[in-house]
Amino acid sequence: MFFGQTPRGKHFERNALPHLPAVYRTARQLVGVESADDLVQETFLRAWKYFETFDPTTNCRAWLFRILRNVWISRWRKSRLELPLVDTGDEQIEPYYDWEGEFLREELSAGVERALSELPADYRLAILLADVEDCTYEEIARIMECPIGTVMSRLNRGRRMLARLMQVYRDAKPSKSQPREFARRKP
Amino acid sequence: MMDCKNLREILDLYVDGELSPEATVQAEAHLTECNACRRAADGLQGLRQAVKAAVSQYQPAPQLANRVRKSTLSPWYRRPTWALAVAAAALLIVTLAVSAPQFRGAVANSLEAAAFHLDDSRAVVMEGLLLCRDCELKKEYGYRAMCPLKGHHGTLQTKDGKIWNILDGDASEDLIHNSALLGRTVRIHGRCFRRASSIEVDSYEVL
Numbered sequence: 001m002f003f004g005q006t007p008r009g010k011h012f013e014r015n016a017l018p019h020l021p022a023v024y025r026t027a028r029q030l031v032g033v034e035s036a037d038d039l040v041q042e043t044f045l046r047a048w049k050y051f052e053t054f055d056p057t058t059n060c061r062a063w064l065f066r067i068l069r070n071v072w073i074s075r076w077r078k079s080r081l082e083l084p085l086v087d088t089g090d091e092q093i094e095p096y097y098d099w100e101g102e103f104l105r106e107e108l109s110a111g112v113e114r115a116l117s118e119l120p121a122d123y124r125l126a127i128l129l130a131d132v133e134d135c136t137y138e139e140i141a142r143i144m145e146c147p148i149g150t151v152m153s154r155l156n157r158g159r160r161m162l163a164r165l166m167q168v169y170r171d172a173k174p175s176k177s178q179p180r181e182f183a184r185r186k187p
Numbered sequence: 188m189m190d191c192k193n194l195r196e197i198l199d200l201y202v203d204g205e206l207s208p209e210a211t212v213q214a215e216a217h218l219t220e221c222n223a224c225r226r227a228a229d230g231l232q233g234l235r236q237a238v239k240a241a242v243s244q245y246q247p248a249p250q251l252a253n254r255v256r257k258s259t260l261s262p263w264y265r266r267p268t269w270a271l272a273v274a275a276a277a278l279l280i281v282t283l284a285v286s287a288p289q290f291r292g293a294v295a296n297s298l299e300a301a302a303f304h305l306d307d308s309r310a311v312v313m314e315g316l317l318l319c320r321d322c323e324l325k326k327e328y329g330y331r332a333m334c335p336l337k338g339h340h341g342t343l344q345t346k347d348g349k350i351w352n353i354l355d356g357d358a359s360e361d362l363i364h365n366s367a368l369l370g371r372t373v374r375i376h377g378r379c380f381r382r383a384s385s386i387e388v389d390s391y392e393v394l
Contacts, residue, residue, distance in 0.1 A: 009260045020255060024247035037251050041258060048259035112241035130203055131238040137205050156199050163234055 012051055016044065019061045023068055026128050029116060030068075031076050039076065043068045065129065065143045115165035123158030130155055189217040194224050202231050311379045313386060314394070315345040317368050323350060339366045343375060343386065352385040359388035368393065 023043055028036040047054075047067050054063055116124055122144065129135040129143060140151045194217050200206050201214045218225045284294045320342035321332035334340075341363040343351045353359050353375075361368060362375075372394040378387040 013256075013260060017252070017255070020252055021246055024251065025242050025245050028245055029242055033245075037248075037254070040247065040251060041255055044255045045258055112237050116238065116241070127238060128242060131235040132242045137203070152199065155203070159199065159231065159234060162238075 008051060011056075012048060015054075015056070015060045016047055016051070016064060019064050020044070022061060022133055023064055025132065026065065026125075027068060027072070029113075029124060029128055030072050030121065032117075035076065039068070039072060042071050042075065046071060059139065061133070062135065062139045062143055065133070065135075066145075069125065069143060111166045111169040112162075114169060115162050118165050119158055119161055123154050123161065126151055126154040127158045127162065189213045191217075191221060191224055194218070194221075195227065198227060198231055202228060202235060310377070311386075312374060312376050313343060313345060313351065313379065314372065314374045315343045315351070317341050317362060317371050317373050318344050318350075319366075319369055320350065320352070338364065339369060341365070341368065343373070349384070351379075352383070354385050354387045356388060358390055362388060362391060 020040065024036060024040050027039040027043070030036075031039050043064065047064055050067075054060065116127070119127070125144065126140055129140045130137075135143070137148050137151045141148045144151065144154075194201075194214055197206060197210065197214065201211070206214060218228055280294075318341070319332075319334060319339035321330065321334050321340055323342070323344070324330035325332040341353055343353060343362075345351065353362050355363065358377075362373065373391050374394055375386055375388050375391045377389045377391075379385075380387070
C-alpha cells in the first residue's frame with residue numbers, strides 16, 4: 001500500500017496486480033528467465049498507462065495477457081527470427097495423432113519445458129493460455145487477435161508437435177532427462 | 188452416434204471443455220465404449236496437466252512485485268526513473284550554469300526577473316559602500332570615466348557586489364555628489380526598483 005494512493009491506484013492494485021504470477025509464468029516461457037522480469041514490468045507499466053481503457057466488466061487477466069503479447073511482439077519477438085506459421089484454419093487439424101501411444105504412459109513432466117521452448121511462439125502461447133491459464137478459446141482469440149478457428153488449429157498442431165518433441169527427447173535420454181532451464185532458440 | 192473419427196476431430200475441444208453440452212454427452216458416450224479413444228483422451232489430458240505442472244512451478248520473486256508496484260502505484264516523483272530524470276536535469280543546469288557564460292547570464296537574468304516579480308518597488312533599508320559609479324565602471328569594464336572633469340557620481344554597492352543607482356532627489360544630493368562620503372558605509376531608507384537597479388532615498392545615515 002502506498003501513501004497517497006488514488007482510487008485509480010486502488011482499482012489497479014485490486015484488479016490487475018493479483019494476476020502478476022500468471023503474467024510472470026507466461027512471460028518466462030516466452031522470453032526465458034533472464035528477461036521475464038523486464039517483460040512483466042513493461043507489461044504492467046503499459047497496463048497502468050492505459051488502465052482507463054480497461055472495461056471493469058471484462059476479464060482483467062485476459063486484458064493483461066493481451067498487453068503482454070503486444071509488448072512481447074514489439075520489444076522481444078521482433079529481435080528473433082522464426083519461421084512463419086501457416087494459419088489456415090481447419091485444414092491444419094490433425095485428428096489422428098496416436099495419443100494412446102507408449103510414451104504417454106511414462107513420466108510426462110520431464111522435458112516439457114524444453115519441448116515447449118522449441119515450439120513456434122504462437123503455438124506455445126496458445127498452449128500456455130489454454131492449458132496453464134485455463135482460458136477459453138474465445139479469450140485466447142481476443143488475446144492473440146485471431147479467429148477462434150486459428151486458436152483451435154494452433155492448439156491442435158501445437159500439442160501434437162509438443163508430444164512428438166517430448167518423445168524425441170525421451171528417446172534420446174530415456175531415463176536421465178531432468179527439468180532444467182533451457183536457452184531460447186537463437187536467431 | 189459419434190464414431191472414432193468424429194471423436195478424434197473434436198478431442199481438443201472435449202478436453203478443453205469447449206464442446207456444447209449435447210456434443211459432450213455424445214463424446215462421453217463414445218468414450219465409455221471405446222478404449223482406444225478413452226486412452227487418447229487420457230493421453231491428451233495428461234499432456235495438459237504436465238504442461239500446467241511444469242509451468243506453474245515458477246513464481247515471481249517478491250522483488251518483482253515491489254518493482255511493479257513502485258513503477259505504477261507510487262506517485263510519479265517517487266519513482267526511480269523520475270527521481271533520476273530530475274537529478275540529471277538539475278545536474279545539467281548546474282553544469283551549464285558553471286561552465287557556459289551565456290547560459291550563466293541567462294540563468295542570472297531569469298533569477299533577476301523572478302526577483303522583480305517577488306520584490307517589486309518595495310520600501311527597503313539597504314546597507315552598503317558608497318562608491319563612485321563611473322570609477323567602478325572604469326575599474327571593472329574600462330569605461331572612460333569623466334570624473335576628473337565632471338566630478339564623481341555616488342552609487343551604492345551592496346555586500347553581494349551589486350551596484351545600485353541612487354536616484355536624484357533632495358535627500359540623495361550628498362550621497363551622489365559629495366565626494367567626501369565616497370568609501371563610507373551608509374544605510375539608506377527608501378524604495379528599491381529592482382528592474383532599474385535603482386534606489387529612491389528617503390533618508391540615510393553614515394555608519
